[in-house]
Amino acid sequence: MSDRTLPPPARPAGERALATALTELVGVRHPIVQTGMGWVAGPRLVSASANAGALGILASATMTLHQLRSAVREVKSRTDQPFGVNLRADAGDATERARVIIDEGVRVASFALAPSRELIARLKDAGVVVIPSIGARRHAEKVAAWGADAVIVQGGEGGGHTGEVATTVLLPQVVDAVDVPVIAAGGFHDGRGLVAALAYGAAGVAMGTRFLLTSDSTVPQAVKAQYLAASVKDVTVTTKVDGLPHRMLRTPFVDALERSGRPAALLRAVRHAAAFKRESGLSWARMLRDGQAMKHGRELTWSQVLLAANTPMMLKASMVDGRADLGVMASGQVAGLIDDLPSCAELVERVMAEAYEVLGSLPSPR
Incomplete structure (x- = not known):
């Protein structure tokens, strides 16, 4: 056992425990993960x-190294509970970012893409729990064989970059294929979903859109209002942002993107690449190296790599600047079922109370 292994945090008086392989692995009270959404x-x-x-x-892909360290220290000043940092496995400075996680005593490193065997080993040797997100069974098998401690499995219902296989089909595939804890993502927002995921064999659920739509989220209120007004049919998948399937709210801006031609998309990407360079402090040389790594790691064309510059800046326009007319709003289909903005404390308490109620109401075998 690593000397950085954390003891389970004390539970508030009277709070019931739903212990799973996830809660035991990372030391949290409840089998719920708030995902690392950019901005x-x-x-x-x-x-x-x-x-x-x-x-x-904590989402770190849009942060400089200095900003990442400052953000980690701010989280630590606000809580003594375990938390994690999400990293881009294909970033040129992934090793330096892993060093920040290690130096600052962060409990969990999560990844949107499969980290290398070497990076997994480096983090695990330092006592960090490694949890990649995956969208296919073969990817789960690969990272589990490389030493990942758990995996987050996102089905096609999930927001942001997504696949075509529904969570209810992908989740049992992965549970049967690997012997590490599996966390279910894509379509979850309440206690019923948590119980359903546990029944499939998951160790917990990960939620993005549901945590975005809380009073603790810094997303501008006008943007939150657009999420709350959306129906299930108002959530769509487009490849017009960065060339890859991306689930988001359908808006007039997204409709305009759908109608735009390739030259306009590439010109937009060039402008956004320049803006992201200023935002991130990266040099053109570093951005090209990151693009090269992204190209090979995800088997993309150079055109798709250039289009990838659209993603962070279009998300920033909405999530930070409040300009839904100039940006996109990544969203799971579950947005159509959400109609309020509780605090994170209220949300988690509600999810767990409903989970216990559902578990208690299930028929007993005879």
Whole structure:
């Protein structure tokens, strides 16, 4: 056992426990993960999620190294509970970012893409729990063989970059294929979903859109209002942002993207690449190296790599600047079922209360 292994945090008096392989692995009170959403999962949301007993994940892809260290320290100043940091496995400075996680004593490193065997080993040797997100059984098998401690499995219902296989089909495939804890993502927002995921063999659920739509989220209120007004049919998948399937709210801006031609999309990507360079402090040389790694790691064309520059800046326009007319709003289909903005504490308490109620109402075998 690593000397950095954390003891389980004390539970508030009277709080019931639903212990799973996830809660035991990372030391949280409840089998719920708040996902690392770019521009959304900052210190305020992550610390609120952690204090509520969930595993909060800090999104770091749009941060400089200095900003990442500062954000981690801010979370630590707000909570003494375990939390994680989400990293881009294909970033040129992934090793340096892993060093920040290790130096700062962060409990969990999560990844949107499969980290290398070497990076997994480096983090695990330092006592960090490694949890990649995957969208296919073969990817889960690969990272589990490389030493990942758990995996987050996102089905096609999930927001942001997504696949075609529904969670209810993908989840049992992965549960049967690997012997590490599996966390279910894509379509979850309440206690019924948590119980259903546990019945499939998952060790917990990960939720993005549901945590975005809380009072602790820093997303502008006008943007939150558009999420709350959306129906299930108002959530769509488009490849017009960065060339890959991306689930988001359908808006007039997204409709305009759908109608735009390839030259306009590439010109937009060039402008956004320049803007992201200023935002991130990266040099053109570093951005090209990251693009090369992305190209090979995900088997993309150079055109798709260039289009990838659209994603962070279009998300920032909505999630930070409040300009839904100039940006996109990544969203799971579950947005159509959400109609309020509880605090993270209220949300987690509600999810767990409903989970216990559902578990207690299930018919007993005769």
